[in-house]
Each structure stands twice: as structure tokens, then as C-alpha cells.
Amino acid sequence: MVNIKTVIKPILFIVLLLAVIIYLFTGKESKEIVGPPKVPEPTVTEGSKEEEGSSEGVTQPEVAAPEQLGKDDKTSENRAGFYDVTQQEIDGHRFVVANDQQEMYMKEENLSIIMRDKKTGAVMYSTVDKPVKSNEEWTNFMRSSIVLEYLVGTNIVVYRADMYSGNPEKKITYTSDGFVANIYYPELEISYEVQVLLTDEGFKVEIPQDKITEDNSKYKVAGVYVYPFLGYSKLDDREGYMFIPDGSGALIRLKDNDGKFKQPYSEMVYGSNVGIDDSYVLSLFNQMNPFNKPERILAPVFGMVQTDLAMGYLGIIEEGQFSAKVEAYPSGAIIPYNWITAKFIYRQVYNQPTSKDSGTMVVRQKNMNNFDIKVRYDFVSEDKADYVGLAEKYRTYLLSNKLITEKGNEFKVRVDLLGSDIEKGLVFNKDIPMTTFEQASEIFNDLQDNGVKDILSIYKGWQDNGYYASLPVRSFKTESKLSDEMKIQDLIQETKDKSIDLYLGHDALRINGEEQGNTKYKVMKKYNKQAYNENVYGKVYNSFGYLNPQSSADIMDKMKKEYKDNDVENIMISGISNELFSYSEGSKEFDRIKTKEYYETIVADYSDNFNLLLEQPFSYLWDYTNKVVDLPMKSSNYVFTDEEIPFLALTLRGIVPLYSEYTNFQANQKEFFLQLVEQGVNPSFYITHKDPSELLNTNSSHIYSSKYDRYDEMIQTYYQELKEVYEQTEGSIIQDYNRSNGVTEVTYGNGTIIYVNYQKQDVQFDGLTIKGLSYKVVQDH
Structure with a gap:
């Protein structure tokens, strides 16, 4: 009589062996199913009341706090800042196209771009090559050129589909001035087309709305990030600043913030949308807004300048600005990178009252906002690589595109x-x-x-x-x-x-x-x-x-x-x-x-x-x-x-x-x-x-x-x-503008120079004595 245990043992061994072999040869090659990340879905009960001033339902991925990243994560990116001559390939990016000023290199894997200034050899990267240790979502985000946000069913949480998550299908066509890529997510049944074209000033990116398809009613496009890490820096490995269009304008230095900032700059171009966005929470004590009302963004621009490379760009949102945000993350706000971007919003969620007296439920916008995405990146270099150069770029853009006509000047x-x-x-x-x-x-x-x-x-x-x-x-x-x-x-x-x-x-x-x-x-x-x-x-x-x-x-x-x-x-x-x-x-x-x-x-x-x-x-x-x-x-x-x-x-x-x-x-x-x-x-x-x-x-x-x-x-x-x-x-226009130790030097096109001393004491500047809290106007000497 055959011992049953003797028979079962080799059978189990063979089954386990086959399972291991199948995993080793097919497991790594199997396609990941595209769908929402594995996070708990929020429950919104009809009649429940959402807190006033809540966000749009976006949840930030869990990542290690900057102070927990470890010493190894604070090392430099070690990516070359200069290449003396034209290359066939840079960091896995192949040469694509060039003009008299710029060269464009591209990696097909993620549509990443590297821009090289032909005169100086300086290069600027658009994606992170080796991101710091983080969760998969943020790692993929940092490595991606375009990041799609989408909503799932009635769920109000926004999920992301990038250049890696779900193995999107990519079809790339090279053109005389750049490339066109068609991206398709099989499980989401969402596709779009992105056009990247070299221009005389830099490059531009376009995503036509009529090329965005949503073939599965369960998944709906919420927003799009366009080259969010263009010009990024890790902690303080680059010198320079990000320019945000907040009121008159402001700079965020590229530095190691030691994790003290937890929130980014994130504001709608042309002010908040009161038709959807919740209002500010009001103080119960004095019926007044407890926060100063932020300055509006009056112009759809942003920028990055790397002064150690004498290279920078002005981002101009040409289309889609009425449904766009400018977001700038100083290092330590979630991840140890400095990065700035435009984010385009196609759908939002909002509070829908369920009764006259109390109770709301959160619902999503039914239809996509109606716009194409078009962003141009105009580059500056050498002595123009500063915020004065960015302002000059924008003035030239406004005049050449007849968005403003010269009305002269006056004093009244x-x-x-x-x-x-x-x-x-x-x-x-x-x-x-x-x-x-x-x-x-x-x-x-x-x-x-x-x-x-x-x-x-x-x-x-x-x-x-x-x-x-x-x-x-x-x-x-x-x-x-x-x-x-x-x-x-x-x-x-x-x-x-x-x-x-x-x-x-x-x-x-x-x-x-x-x-x-x-x-x-x-x-x-x-x-x-x-x-x-x-x-x-x-x-x-x-x-x-x-x-x-x-x-x-x-x-x-x-x-x-x-x-x-x-x-x-x-x-x-x-x-x-x-x-x-x-x-x-x-x-x-x-x-x-x-x-x-x-x-x-x-x-x-x-x-x-x-x-x-x-x-x-x-x-x-x-x-x-x-x-x-x-x-x-x-x-x-x-x-x-x-x-x-x-x-x-x-x-x-x-x-x-x-x-x-x-x-x-x-x-x-x-x-x-x-x-x-x-x-x-x-x-x-x-x-x-x-x-x-x-x-x-x-x-x-x-x-x-x-x-x-x-x-x-x-x-x-x-x-x-x-x-x-x-x-x-x-x-005259302002031709140059410099600040140093409390003194501002403003140079006009006709040669006039104005020195303004914001210090209380007199100062010596350019061989001149400028009294405290005063100014001096001189002709170019």
C-alpha cells in the first residue's frame, strides 16, 4: 500500500517549484493594472457636513519627512551642469533638434527633456534621474514629464497617472522642430496627445483638448501637470531662485530649508474661483478674516533661474491660464527638491447642499473646463539670467504678440x-x-x-x-x-x-x-x-x-x-x-x-x-x-x-x-x-x-x-x-535693476541711474554718497 504522505510531498514540491519558475520568468514582465493607488476610499455620507475651507479633495502621498531622509539623501544630484559641445546623448536623452540658441535632448521612456544652451554649454533638466527614497507615487512623479490627475467614479480623491504608473502606451513621432507623443492608459481608457516644439526662445508644450479622450465613464480627467520638474534642484545643490507671480512678484531661493516649510505656494492664476472654491474660515470672535487676503496673480507667468549656470526660463501660460494654478515647492515641502510648475484644472469637486438648513455632500464637476493647454518656456542666459531678464522676456512677449500696445508714459x-x-x-x-x-x-x-x-x-x-x-x-x-x-x-x-x-x-x-x-x-x-x-x-x-x-x-x-x-x-x-x-x-x-x-x-x-x-x-x-x-x-x-x-x-x-x-x-x-x-x-x-x-x-x-x-x-x-x-x-524702460546691502540701483534705457538707499545711515555706492532713506538720480557716468 502506497503511503499517501510520500506521494503528496513530491507533488507539493513540484507545484511550489513551478510557481517560483512562473514568477521568476513572468512576474516582473507582467503589466501593472492601471487604477487608483491602494489607498482607502473616503466615504461621504449624504447629509454630513464638510468643514468649511476644505481642500479640493487632493490627498498628498505619504513620504518620509525631510529630516528623516538620512545623510545619503542630502548628497548632490551629481548631474553635469555644462557640456562644452553638442552630444549625441546626455543622461540617456538622445539629441532631437537644435537652432542657433538651444539644443533639445529627449528620453522616450518618460518624454523627459534636457535643454542645452549652445553658447555657454549650460544644461537644464526636466525630470529627476535618481529620486530620493520615497513612495512609488512620488518617485514616478519626479521622473515624469506629464502627470495626469483623475477622479474615480464618485470618489472625490484625486489620483495620478504618470509616465510609469500602469505602463502607459506611448507612440512618439519626431518632427522638424520637436516631437509629438500619444499617450494611452489601457485600464483607464484615457488618452491624450502632447506636442513639444523647439522655438527661437526655448520650447513650448501643447496638449489639445480635442485630443483628450475619456472612454470609460468611471475615470475622468481632473488636472494635468506639465513638466513640473523643469529646472529643479535638490536642496542647495544649485544657486538661484524660483520666481512666483504673487502680487508684485517674489523669489524663493534654491536652498536647503532643513524641513521647516510644510506647504507649497499654490494659487490660481487670476485669483481664486469663488464659483467652486470654498471661502476662507472666518474668526468667530470678531467676524473678520483671520488671515491677510493673499495678493492675486495678475499675469500667467512663473520662472526658474539657476545663477550658478547663468541659465533660466520664464514660463508663460498662453492657453489654459483661466483654469491654471502656479505651484512652487521649496525644498522640504513634502520632498527635498525645489520645483515650480503650472497645473491645469479640468475638473474640481465642490460642496453640494443636501437641505436648506444643514448637510452637504461633495460632488465632482460634470463637464471638463473648455481649454487647450499651451505653455511656452522662454530661456535666458549669461547676464540676462536673472529676474530682470525674465521681465524683459515677458515685455517682449506682450508687445510682439500684441497683448499690449505701447501707450507711452506720463506723470500725474x-x-x-x-x-x-x-x-x-x-x-x-x-x-x-x-x-x-x-x-x-x-x-x-x-x-x-x-x-x-x-x-x-x-x-x-x-x-x-x-x-x-x-x-x-x-x-x-x-x-x-x-x-x-x-x-x-x-x-x-x-x-x-x-x-x-x-x-x-x-x-x-x-x-x-x-x-x-x-x-x-x-x-x-x-x-x-x-x-x-x-x-x-x-x-x-x-x-x-x-x-x-x-x-x-x-x-x-x-x-x-x-x-x-x-x-x-x-x-x-x-x-x-x-x-x-x-x-x-x-x-x-x-x-x-x-x-x-x-x-x-x-x-x-x-x-x-x-x-x-x-x-x-x-x-x-x-x-x-x-x-x-x-x-x-x-x-x-x-x-x-x-x-x-x-x-x-x-x-x-x-x-x-x-x-x-x-x-x-x-x-x-x-x-x-x-x-x-x-x-x-x-x-x-x-x-x-x-x-x-x-x-x-x-x-x-x-x-x-x-x-x-x-x-x-x-x-x-x-x-x-x-x-x-x-x-x-x-x-524709458527699466534696463537693469540691482540690489545690494539695502541699496537699489535702477538703470534706465536713456542712461539715467537712480540709487535708492533704504538704510537709515548714509552709504557710499559707486563713488557716490547716498543719504539714509533717500535717493539720488544721476546720468550714466
Whole structure:
């Protein structure tokens, strides 16, 4: 009789042996199934309430904290910074194409690019070759040229598909100026086409929306990163900085931050999208926003400069900027690399109320935002490899593509006036006139009598019921208490006769729901079908709504005729000049591009029919405004930024007249005055005839210092000194700009040099003595 155990043992051994053989010969070659990473799926219960101010549902992958990476991970990347001659291959990247300035090398495995400057031999890498030890998702991200984010079913977590995850199929076609790659993820059934083309200035990347396919209803594209690690550095192995377009502009140095920064810079181009994004969390103690409102991104640009290689680039988002973010990660924010990129958003998630009283559920955007992706990378080298060179690149780009036309330069002092506001009474609201038309005339006459001949003024709150109660302005009816001895038509004619540029301010965005009641004009509703409220917590009105873009267009069309009938030639439009949002009408959703189309049509029409000013306009509107007012002079001062820079002034000075934000609200007016000298920006004041204490119980209570009698001498001094500086730089752009030990040296195209000393003590600079907290203007010597 055969022993059963004796038979089973060899059979089991053979089975195990076969299993090992199969694994060894086929396991490593088997394709990984494309799908979401193995993370717990969040549960969103209908009726549960999400925390206000939550993120878009993006979860950051778990990685070792920078201080836990170990000494070996802090070593240099050891990638060559220079190649003296053209190579057939660099780090596994084959030579693809070249022109007189640049060579492009590409690795088919991940579409990685290396750019080589033919004159200097400097090279810049777009992906990490040997990433620090991390989880698989971040490792693949660092090695990838294009990273796709996608949503799975009703899950609100965003997952990533890169150049490695799921073994995407790639078909690459080489062209005379670059290559085209078709990428397909079999399991996701998502595909797209990326075009990479060498240009005279660098290269550009395009992903046409009509080449993005979604053949499986379960998987939907959420966003796309384009060459996120172009110009990256690990810790402090490169010298230089990242440029972020935050307000006036700011720099993040390429350095080892010792893990002290946990969050990156991540802001929407052209400001946040209030149609989808959650508002800031408000303090329960004082009903005020506990954080300073960040500066907006006015222009779709970003940059990287490696000063030790004398090489850098300016990234310009040419298409897709209305649904794009600029993200910059200082080393230590998740991983020990410095990197900056554009991220394009095709779908977001948002809170959808489930009842009138309480409860929300998080849902995803139904349709993709409608745009192609197009980013260009214009390179700078040698003595142009700094942020001044980046500003010069952007100025050249704007002019050559006719996104702005030269409007010359001018010097005027801007003296804006507040007409009236209202305060809440026991029964009826009370009008508070602050500067009547006659008083406005007296202010202008006094200034001109004292030598201030060149004046620009925006008159706000001229309309019936004043600045806030009348929103939106729907008729040319002035506040009766402003018409004492003079009507507004008299003031307009008088200022015209005296060569004073007087503009009437018009907010084309906001609506006061408390005053307007039922109106035929629609308010903007967010994707969740709720009306948007801009919370201001004023003394009379707590919030304002936004007009539906079609309503803004209807009102502005009506007002155009009224302005013309009353011989008004100068209009300043605010609100729609620096706000964009997604919105819904019934069951339809419209993205920010639709809003942009409405606003640009309005602005273009007014530009054709009036002398037009736009308040702090987004860059897509720059060509329509005669001057740029409220130019940001600072950034948001994030903890990870190392230096504020005047990128916008460096770009626009000499091309279009620039006017600052209000001088009388600056904490350090002496330093602010020196910034005006340094950047060639005209001063601005917000003035009232009456003491601003009259505004204490109005929505204008933030105006705490504005009485003309306090500022008349200051306006005269600013005018005289800055006009003298202007006359020596008239018609010139800023050609060079350097900072050293508290002194800024600004060189203009006509040879004029301005030295600004921000230190309290006198300094010697270039053989000159510059007094403390002062400036000196000299001709090139």
C-alpha cells in the first residue's frame, strides 16, 4: 500500500517549484493594472457636513519627512551642469533638434527633456534621474514629464497617472522642430496627445483638448501637470531662485530649508474661483478674516533661474491660464527638491447642499473646463539670467504678440475722491456726503494753485445713495446731497477745461441684495446652485452678491447710452477687471472662460467708446486700459519667500502709465515713497473733504485717514519730487535693476541711474554718497 504522505510531498514540491519558475520568468514582465493607488476610499455620507475651507479633495502621498531622509539623501544630484559641445546623448536623452540658441535632448521612456544652451554649454533638466527614497507615487512623479490627475467614479480623491504608473502606451513621432507623443492608459481608457516644439526662445508644450479622450465613464480627467520638474534642484545643490507671480512678484531661493516649510505656494492664476472654491474660515470672535487676503496673480507667468549656470526660463501660460494654478515647492515641502510648475484644472469637486438648513455632500464637476493647454518656456542666459531678464522676456512677449500696445508714459498724481456713503439709522438710512462736487472743485483748484498741475482723479460714490447702497449702478442719477453749488456735469466740464483727467468709478460686478430687492438682473450662482455672497461685514451691509455675467453685460450696455447722453467721456471700471469665476444657470455649468468672454466683450466695447481705466486689471485686459491703476507694490509675504521683486513694474514701466495703490493707507509711507521712486510708479491718494470719522458707521469705515487738509502738503511734495525724477527717465524702460546691502540701483534705457538707499545711515555706492532713506538720480557716468 502506497503511503499517501510520500506521494503528496513530491507533488507539493513540484507545484511550489513551478510557481517560483512562473514568477521568476513572468512576474516582473507582467503589466501593472492601471487604477487608483491602494489607498482607502473616503466615504461621504449624504447629509454630513464638510468643514468649511476644505481642500479640493487632493490627498498628498505619504513620504518620509525631510529630516528623516538620512545623510545619503542630502548628497548632490551629481548631474553635469555644462557640456562644452553638442552630444549625441546626455543622461540617456538622445539629441532631437537644435537652432542657433538651444539644443533639445529627449528620453522616450518618460518624454523627459534636457535643454542645452549652445553658447555657454549650460544644461537644464526636466525630470529627476535618481529620486530620493520615497513612495512609488512620488518617485514616478519626479521622473515624469506629464502627470495626469483623475477622479474615480464618485470618489472625490484625486489620483495620478504618470509616465510609469500602469505602463502607459506611448507612440512618439519626431518632427522638424520637436516631437509629438500619444499617450494611452489601457485600464483607464484615457488618452491624450502632447506636442513639444523647439522655438527661437526655448520650447513650448501643447496638449489639445480635442485630443483628450475619456472612454470609460468611471475615470475622468481632473488636472494635468506639465513638466513640473523643469529646472529643479535638490536642496542647495544649485544657486538661484524660483520666481512666483504673487502680487508684485517674489523669489524663493534654491536652498536647503532643513524641513521647516510644510506647504507649497499654490494659487490660481487670476485669483481664486469663488464659483467652486470654498471661502476662507472666518474668526468667530470678531467676524473678520483671520488671515491677510493673499495678493492675486495678475499675469500667467512663473520662472526658474539657476545663477550658478547663468541659465533660466520664464514660463508663460498662453492657453489654459483661466483654469491654471502656479505651484512652487521649496525644498522640504513634502520632498527635498525645489520645483515650480503650472497645473491645469479640468475638473474640481465642490460642496453640494443636501437641505436648506444643514448637510452637504461633495460632488465632482460634470463637464471638463473648455481649454487647450499651451505653455511656452522662454530661456535666458549669461547676464540676462536673472529676474530682470525674465521681465524683459515677458515685455517682449506682450508687445510682439500684441497683448499690449505701447501707450507711452506720463506723470500725474492720482487724487481719488469719495463722494458719499450711507449709515444705518433707527428707521431710515442716512446719507453721509464726504466730498461734494463743489468741494471736489475746490480741492483741484487748491492743488493746481500750489503747483500740482497734472492730476488724475477717480470719483467714487457719485451715484444716488452713494458708493455701496446703489450697487449696481443702473442709471446716471447722482446723489442729491453732492449737488450743492455745482452739478456733476459742471465738475466734468471744469476739470476738462483745466486738463484734469476726471473718471467716474463704476463697479460692474457687485449687487446689493438688501437694497435692490426683486430685480430683473440675475445674481451669480455657484456650481452648487447657491448664490455667492462676498462677506464684507460692514457697518451697514454684511455682504454683496455678484451679478451673473449676462446681467453685467446688460447693465453696462444700458449705462453706455446714459453716459454718452450726459457727455461722460472717462470711465473707470472695477470688479470685472480682476475677478473671474465659474457659475451655473439651471442645470448648466459655465467655466471661467465663459465669464472671461463676457467681461472682455464689455471692456472692449467701453474701450472703443470711452477713455477707459481698469482697476488692477488681469493681464488679458491690459491692452484695453489707458493706464494701470492700483498696481501691486508688494507680495503676500509668505514665510517661504525670500525677497519681493517689482516684476510687474519692471515689465510695464515705460510701456503704459502705472499708478500705485493708495499712499495714505501704507504703514511705512517713507519706504513706500522710495519704492515709487525705484519702480517709476505714480503716486495715488484717496481723499475726502470731510474728516473720515464721519464714515465710522458706514461700509467705508476702513477709510481712516483721508481728509484733504491733512494731505495737501504731502501731495504737493510727492508731486514735485517724483515729477523731477520722471522728467529724467521719461519714455524709458527699466534696463537693469540691482540690489545690494539695502541699496537699489535702477538703470534706465536713456542712461539715467537712480540709487535708492533704504538704510537709515548714509552709504557710499559707486563713488557716490547716498543719504539714509533717500535717493539720488544721476546720468550714466
